[in-house]
Amino acid sequence: MPVDLLQSVAANLWAVFLIILFFGGSIFVHELGHFLAARRRGVHVARFSIGFGPKIISWQGKDGVEFCLSWLPLGGYVALPQLADMHGIEGESGVDVEKLPPVSYSTKIIVFVAGAAFNILFAFLLASIIWVAGQPVTEEEQTTRVGIARPTIETTDGRTVPGPAYDAGLRAGDIILAVDGRTVDSFSDISQLVALGSGRTADGRREVIITCEREGRKLTAVVHPRLVGPEELRDIGLEPAVKVMIALVQAGTPAEEAGLRPRDIITHIDGRPVNYSGFIADYLRNGEGRKVDLTVLRDGRELMASVAPRKMTDPDSKSESYRLGLQLRSAFTVKVVHVPPWTQLVQHVVVTWRTLVSLANPKSDIGFSKMSGPVGIAERVHAFAKFDIRLVVWFIIFLNVNLAIVNLLPIPVLDGGHILFATIARLRGRALPANFTTVTQSVFIVLLFSLFLYTFFNDVRRITRDTRADSPPAANPPAAPAGPEQPATPKP
Secondary structure, three states: OOHHHHHHHHHHHHHHHHHHHHHHHHHHHHHHHHHHHHHHOOOOOOEEEEEEEEEEEEEEOOOOOEEEEEEEEEEEEEEOOOOOOOHHHHOOOOOOHHHOOOOOHHHHHHHHHHHHHHHHHHHHHHHHHHHHHOEEEEHHHHOOEEEEEOOEEEOOOOOEEEOHHHHOOOOOOOEEEEEOOEEOOOHHHHHHHHHHOOOEOOOOOEOEEEEEEEOOEEEEEEEOOEEEOOOOEEEOOEEEOOEEEEEEEOOOOHHHHOOOOOOOEEEEEOOEEOOOOOHHHHHHHOOOOOOEEEEEEEOOEEEEEEEOOEEEEOOOOOOEEEEOOEEEEEEOOEEEEOOOHHHHHHHHHHHHHHHHHHHHOOOOOOOHHHOEOHHHHHHHHHHHHOOOHHHHHHHHHHHHHHHHHHHOOOOOOOHHHHHHHHHHHHHHOOOOOHHHHHHHHHHHHHHHHHHHHHHHHHHHHHHHHHHHHOOOOOOOOOOOOOOOOOEOOOEO
16 A cells, blocks of 8 residues: 555544544533533433434433433433423433423523533633644744735635725735734734624625734725635635745746745845735836845845846746746745643634624624534544644634533523523523423524535535645645634534
8 A cells, every 4th residue: 555545544533533532522621511510410320422312322310310322423411301302302311301300590591501601611621731732823824924815806606806905005015004904923823813704884885994004104995805615704805924035046047047045935026025825926027127125035035136037938827927936925924932721722712702683783794504413523633633633632722612601692592592582581580381491492593504514515515615725735724713703503
């Protein structure tokens, strides 16, 4: 068997192991919180299951609790017949609830909240590990300096339109300070806030307010995003400043005569910063062949090179233009940052909350089609595992924070729904009608299962589309979730 194939099989097996370990572990931790809290508060536990539906394997504990692993990986549950009648998805418990003692309101709240609390504790533990081990990031994504404001962008429907940011007056070198009044610390923040934005003009056009700094002056620009890419996300045509590296020096060209070499980093041309790989071609286009001074970094030393462009024929377009004889590429620099665990958790809470708010806002362009289920989550873990296990851990932290918040939403079937029903019963002084709770739970079971199927087919469609694109593997860590791909596992 070829070495490359063996390595590929090993990498895939490693990714599958990580998916089972971390995704399954997150579900287990959530249910363990419910289980331990129930046992501590004297609540009868009928069953502890990872997954739903038919059982793969089960066994009876000494205390009478049935432990099982089930076929549908939609989450898991702890069957607590004293607290909620969930036989529609958990099956019959075989316990006469009327013979069990009543459970206090405080006990109900503690047990229902315990799952989310354990997810947060688990996330904090993992975040502490990442704090010590470090999180790999690209330097370019940590800046808010604009490398290029594209004059044109291509929309989802294939049309080429003026770049929204360029059209609004933003230019390379601008430092983005805020998006819609929210301070940004990285280009990921900028992309996320634009994609999740819900601003619109009176006539319905998409709108985002960008605050930036240019040469010491603070400026505000009103930008009208367009929908781009197969996921139809808002975009304004901005990209971060990146280092520009020489990939190839063509023989017999001005670049070779000037002593330029592959792997040189071009930082300036005629004193102007080079922030994206196409900047030099754009600059030469307006230079009419005059000599230019390049500032380059080579092995940490700064060098100067004067180069006179020469008219050459482009092999693709067959057109003539002034060129240096270089092939350039963006040089992304990976560094390791050590972010305190509490800061990591706050960042994940903010991303999750912004996504949920955008999802609920009819003026945004974020809908259920942007959500991911177990298949999408597994695919993301697989992608991160190819680069660095620390990225997998980072994503699992995000997933656990996400699960904690989503499960506390006041939606029937979720923990937050149980808390809502318990609170209403507490306020009215008596339990809610059994028929009402049964019908409500049944309706939301159907809705959540439908959502699972919807996200399942969307994930499969998305993965199939990306596979058909047949793009070569990136040399940089894959981008972290920016919000739209919100995990949508109904109940962990």
